[in-house]
Amino acid sequence: DGGRTESLDYEVIENFAYREEQANRGRLFVMYQVAVKWFFALLIGIGTGLAAVFINISVENFAGWKFSLTFAIIQKSYLAGFVVYILFNLLLVLSSVYIVTQFAPAAAGSGIPEIKGYLNGVDIHGILFFRTLIGKIFGSIGSVGGGLALGKEGPLVHTGACIASLLGQGGTTKYHLSSRWLQVFRTDRDRRDLVTCGCAAGVAAAFRAPVGGVLFALEEVTSWWRSQLMWRVFFTSAIVAVVVRTAMGWCKSGNCGHFGSGGFIIWDISGGQEDYSFQELLPMAVIGIIGGLLGALFNQLTLYLTSWRRNYLHKKGNRVKIIEACAISILTSTISFGLPLLRTCTPCPEVDPASGIECPRSPGMYGNYVKFYCSKDQEYNDLATIFFNTQDDAIRNLFSAKTLHEFSAQSLLTFLVMFYTLAVVTFGSAVPAGQFVPGIMIGSTYGRLVGMFVVNFYQKLNIEEGTYALLGAASFLGGSMRMTVSLCVIMVEITNNLKLLPLIMLVLLISKAVGDAFNEGLYEEQARLRGIPLLESKPKYEMRKMTAKEACGNRKVIDHTRGGGTLVIGLMLRRHSFSEFVKPVSSRGLSIEDIHLSSDDLEMYIDLAPFLNPSPYVVPEDMSLTKVYNLFRQLGLRHIFVVPHASRIIGLITRKDLLIEE
Amino acid sequence: DGGRTESLDYEVIENFAYREEQANRGRLFVMYQVAVKWFFALLIGIGTGLAAVFINISVENFAGWKFSLTFAIIQKSYLAGFVVYILFNLLLVLSSVYIVTQFAPAAAGSGIPEIKGYLNGVDIHGILFFRTLIGKIFGSIGSVGGGLALGKEGPLVHTGACIASLLGQGGTTKYHLSSRWLQVFRTDRDRRDLVTCGCAAGVAAAFRAPVGGVLFALEEVTSWWRSQLMWRVFFTSAIVAVVVRTAMGWCKSGNCGHFGSGGFIIWDISGGQEDYSFQELLPMAVIGIIGGLLGALFNQLTLYLTSWRRNYLHKKGNRVKIIEACAISILTSTISFGLPLLRTCTPCPEVDPASGIECPRSPGMYGNYVKFYCSKDQEYNDLATIFFNTQDDAIRNLFSAKTLHEFSAQSLLTFLVMFYTLAVVTFGSAVPAGQFVPGIMIGSTYGRLVGMFVVNFYQKLNIEEGTYALLGAASFLGGSMRMTVSLCVIMVEITNNLKLLPLIMLVLLISKAVGDAFNEGLYEEQARLRGIPLLESKPKYEMRKMTAKEACGNRKVIDHTRGGGTLVIGLMLRRHSFSEFVKPVSSRGLSIEDIHLSSDDLEMYIDLAPFLNPSPYVVPEDMSLTKVYNLFRQLGLRHIFVVPHASRIIGLITRKDLLIEE
């Protein structure tokens, strides 16, 4: 059960032990620490980059084998091909759900809400364990390779965060992979920076979008930021880009099987429509509205379904989770294979041989115009082009320029309804799952649909349906995840088209506004459902009228400051420099049960006063809750004490007092 | 004298008046306020965009007239051309320095250090006045059009900030351009957000780089950030992009004279070198080191020169400032006209007519291969190509691909030494001046120089000198301004080449590290010199060992909390809802001298207790200064009280208490 949450404390506890440690540290240690930070940033980049490459190679190869095998078999028998296709998918999904349920329960789902929670100050049990990392990597190979309606982006963010956190605590003690030498980061505060780097690295690796990764970490995930950190995060993202690029260059010569044919830019549309006329703004606004509505609906449906799953289905144990995932896999395979069969083929259009587009495409190649269950030679099946394909290739086909009228409205509508349903149903099953790629799929389908109408309506203009598909993708993600700047930049980086930025923005502004009218963003909704108490950046308006005293109710506080002397030993677990008791993030570490005390020991007293925080942040009782909230949120505190007005004032610190020269 | 600074208070003062105001405000008012915020974001975008277009049109036209006139005259007499050229430049510079010295003294210089200070919590007198805005716009037309070694980017950031601030206070009272209706933003806190938008808009307008603008505001200028603000800032930047793009589309048909020929991307090198081999990394690292050294030297030289100017030269009055600027103008004109004369011309290379490059370029056109003082027809003067040209065109020539061996090493070296000297000398004179474009000029010169050596050395590789010029530009800006992420993104957006991002990063990492070994960034150094007490994001290491009590010294604090009753009336000026006394940012407003009190009035007492801050932030006396600093900096405070340990604890607020439902 991943529901156990614990607050993190990003405050520095300036107890006796901390001060002693500080006093012993020389300038050299500080420099060593800075060097280690940069070294870790490098390692996080390399690790996340390699993990992404590994996942990509595996997924592409599984998918490649699957489709080439199926295509080979269906030349003889469609039924045999269907069975092989279903079994192949089922096997992959089964492996994924087995790994997750048996070995790494925290690896299920996207992981972004949990990481967001971690950076906001809530630790969810198991979320950064070593086994979660392993489960996430292998689980997402199975789930994505198995053709489910989910993506690998969320899991990659989680993977990056796990790598960062494991590095931060110098390895994992449970599997004896730790190094004392690297354990310079003992507090939550230090690890937070590394996890932020890891998130950015994950996005950078998933979309090969370094700037987008930085902005995603900054806008969507983290609650706390400094400009020095930004540079380190950017460095990590760039390392990821270099690693992925180098690996892709190496794969290009055929070292990685089916992987390596595409360029660095995932869905390059830089050759597409560059300019737009004012008449087009109306259909684009319509796309924004559709995106907002469908996105909000997606959030709401997944919320109901996940809450039902949590409260009923998944309570019945792992067996049910496995059966559920397998059922979804069979359903997905059946629909994606069966529906194109029902569709009659379309004759190939005249294609310019110079454009490099073939119709029908040659077997075993990627591209538009798939021939599937067609009687004539010069025909293609437009539904199979998007449905019976990997999601990456389907999106490439939907975004493609110079392929006007490739898809029929009927196919796109069928696909939209089916895939939307599948995405909703798949969300929340016990496999690693990202929502970016399914979101792009859904969005680009209705985007292309709108584009088709626009092409027919404004016949004179130079319009590409692919551009509308891109805008549709942006609108759905905006309507569901409510990301803004980072989403714009990610869309620009994955399509390599800077000139569409204002249009993407327009669409996002609308879809976010429409979505916000109905519910919260996907990650916030999911975090709430999972019991992760996120503190938003803005305090609620009601807080202006509440005071600190009202908020703290009348719970009794044991005031230790005066008594000194003994305390419950449990408090020690939180303290700073008892290195055995350092709170580990990704393994269990020692707990109070591991300590065996004889009856003599129990007679003894320890003075814990030196380990208490002597100077916590305090607020006067009549301060408004808004100000308390700001203090709490901005400084990442775990608790704050409400005190009466000071009896006297010792002094005043102004800006000038803080400008000391070194 | 712009040296008068005043701390801003970004804390909410929850006095009686504030609470009353809050109680009177309904939900509707909050919605109105949000609507006004977005409306202002729109207006800031439009205003800054139009200001940028206006400046661009004026500068390009002045420069265009100047060069076409001079080129026409030198067909007959070089001496006459020289005189006309000098006079034309002198007139423009004179107009600029006259406006600045007589009318808007705060408009001199770049303005970025001052805006940075404002967002950090220090108000510099006059920096956001309406007259400063006017002075900045017209002054920078004169100084940039007059061919000085400075750019219009810094002034545009300042312009954006001024527009934002003026909107924030609902116009300017002095010139009767204010609207009560829009005066919903009365506190420093509200205005800060608008000024942040204005900064981003300025960068977006200057470089036509919306994402770069957002990141610049975030990384370089602002000290405080929230993700909601990010979206508004991005919206503003995108509006700027749309306004500028629309204006340029309108200008393309010839409505704006000499302006409008270039595309939206300022220095498009998307057709240049796309790939790089590992051997090239070494020369690129060398560029980084040169950038760090020259950048740090630039900062140091300008620091000495500015401090000398402030302490001696400019103390002697405006007349000296005017003479100084005129002398610099004459010097610049002489060098840029005279040096190319001394250079012998080079025979034109064979150019592919398909590439669109002409040699020599036809008169009155922009482009490479300028013919200047050449005896033969098929010759060009490489020094004139960069020196006797606007800086924008010179940079375009330096960045240009497919023009290998256009420049000789001797010309580039001459230009580098001369332009570097001019840039240092010009910096700090009493005209609006940005350092971006001069920095790009300097950097691209030595970058191209290194590129030439690389081309000769690795003859087999497909290398473009223009790419090295771009990296050089990035390295110099990194070495001088120490910007990181935003600079990367700006470089990518102004050259439209996403693929060079890792190389730009590499170069920046090195040049920033090298520069940091010598001194602080340009803006920080200048801010310190101008007496702007910036608080960096990271507290000094020494502070860990200091306590709050030590920092506040033993100044006496008048403790009003107990006495109640009367207070100095001066304090009223800071208080919140005495709307007559609202502290204006950009005009003088009412001051204590404007209030005429009769002797009867002076007998009367006012109880100011309701207007005092009843719940300021306090810290216990033994808290380390690091924690105090974090609190002060993160919350943007003006002062903080040091108090003894609380006598008792009333309560404890944890995360759960802050999660109230609406």
Ligand SMILES: Nc1ncnc2c1ncn2[C@@H]1O[C@H](COP(=O)(O)OP(=O)(O)OP(=O)(O)O)[C@@H](O)[C@H]1O
């Ligand atoms: N009455 C109290 N007196 C002293 N310390 C308290 C008291 N109540 C809570 N704390 C401390 O405040 C912190 C957080 O309090 P909270 O009420 O959230 O407890 P929790 O159940 O441990 O929740 P969390 O998982 O958020 O830490 C803990 O460190 C706890 O020790």
Ligand SMILES: Nc1ncnc2c1ncn2[C@@H]1O[C@H](COP(=O)(O)OP(=O)(O)OP(=O)(O)O)[C@@H](O)[C@H]1O
């Ligand atoms: N001894 C004091 N007792 C009460 N308030 C004080 C005292 N000293 C300073 N303050 C208040 O603290 C704030 C900033 O103090 P500072 O010492 O910086 O004064 P300043 O010269 O006004 O500087 P600044 O221009 O930074 O505001 C002011 O609002 C001032 O009224």
Ligand SMILES: [Mg+2]
């Ligand atoms: Mg707890």
Ligand SMILES: [Mg+2]
């Ligand atoms: Mg003052």
